[in-house]
Amino acid sequence: MNKEKRLEILTRLRDNNPHPTTELEFSTPYELLVAVALSAQATDVSVNKATRNLFPVANTPRAMLSLGVDGVKEHIKTIGLYNTKAENVIKAAQILVDRHGGEVPEDRGALEALPGVGRKTANVVLNTAFGWPTIAVDTHIYRVSNRTKFAMGKNVDQVEQKLLKVVPAEFKVDVHHWLILHGRYTCLARKPRCGSCIIEDLCEFKEKVYPDD
Incomplete structure (x- = not known):
């Protein structure tokens, strides 16, 4: 062509x-990060349905840690691979708190180092949350x-x-x-x-x- x-x-x-913009529902970079990670092998519709109940309860890494793996599972159990995704969400939240002050880093390497976050997810976050031409x-x-x-x-x-x-x-x-x-x-x-x-x-x-x- x-x-x-x-x-x-x-x-x-x-x-x-x-x-x-993305059809995933989010209001902060962290909500976007979680939503994109949850969307792997799942539809945006199914993710939005789950996060409408999850984000009012936990939309920061610290709040997510307070919810715990079982609490996250309860909110996302309608999404495929929810057991692994819940564990990754908690592990990633811990890293964000420990290494990044509870904020989502505007850095590809730091994003891809998070459990459950690959190149595609990092690209979406950098593009949609931070305006990068990824x-x-x-x-x-x-x-x-x-x-x-x-x-x-x-x-x-x-x-x-x-x-x-x-x-x-x-x-x-x-x-x-x-x-x-x-x-x-x-x-x-x-x-x-x-x-x-x-x-x-x-x-x-x-x-x-x-x-x-």
Whole structure:
């Protein structure tokens, strides 16, 4: 895909949604960190349902520690892998209190050192909480980037590096939100909604799907 086509795709996505953000519900960097960590192999809807009860009780590392592993489990037991996630949330809270004064560090290395936090989670926190031009590649972004030929790669790391290379600076902060939402609601995994896609004429996917097909 050439540079002009990518620019037009990004421009249309921006015009359609000028101020995108995550669909996870949060009000502080710590709430975002917890929500993103809980969202691994789970839907944002299921995470939001759990955190609506969890965050009023514990939305700081110290309050989370007071809740304890069993208390966290009770609040997030509707989410997949909740046992491991609860343990990681408590371990991470302890590290944040011990090493970072109870604050979420604006530092990739420090974030990735937290239990249950990988590169994707760190990218989301740095981008959404702190405004960094990072690009978190999940399954939606991986699929959309490869299917449209916008930024192809054999794994999420390759797609991330390609996106960082080809996306102009003015779009970098928001691009991962646009691509996630596009993959979640339009460029679906099994049956993409090509007939209602705002970038359909620019997409280089050869097997487009339309309502009458």
